[in-house]
Amino acid sequence: MKILIKTAILGLLMMSLEAKNYEVKMLDLDSKNQTMIFEPAVLHIEVGDSVTFVPTHKSHWAKSVIVPKGASKFESKLDEKATFTFEKEGVYLYECPPHRIMNMLGFIQVGKAENLEQIKNAVPKLEKRAMTNQGRLEAYVKELE
Template sequence: MKKLVFALTLSIACGSIFAAEHQVKMLNAGADGAMVFEPGFLRVAKGDTVKFIKTDASHNSAALAVPAGAQAWKGKMDEEIAVTLNHEGVYVYACDPHKIMAMAGVIQVGKPVNLAEAQKQADVLSKSFVMNKDRLSKYMAQVK
């Protein structure tokens, strides 16, 4: 029994050792234009953490679509937040004050189990953009 408990504890500990942290910058200008998250599309493994970095002022990150069972997040203005993604699927997020400027991004965790629902949310969001109207669709096209 002690060996079983030890093996279980070791396997749980090792799982967190292999989890990675990815950084997404919140920028006024970047490779994809004005008001962007960089990178705008990110593919990560289940259990990885994504840290949203305050590079420029007056931004936040808020989840708009998450897989079933996943926890949505909403960072405060100018707040760096770290989000651990424990559910497979597609996450769509945006900066609240700059959504209409297409400051949005996509994270794929493992298999895109909720792709249809995430695509619907991305399509609705894209209709509200006043600039960079195809940015989010380009990010969604990278989901495999």
């Protein structure tokens, strides 16, 4: 029994050592003069990895819009750095709520894009609501697998 417990603990430790943390910046303006943008806007990670959202200017936060079935939604607080761990495969679509009208949305693909059709179906409606940066989401979807 002790061997089984030790093996289980060792396995959990190994998994936590392999998990990575990625950073997504919330920007008013990026190096290409694109306004109200997440950098990177499309991120590919593995199950168990985490993402830290970093507001670089005031009035930003990250909030999930679409998550894979059975996954937890997430939301950071205004102007605060926040880290979330992703435990379910699929594509997560998120936004900066005050800048959604400017198409400030991003994607995190965790493992396989199991809900890609759901994401593709949502994009035209979201693009239609954008007052600026139209076409951004359609370009991002092409980066998903």
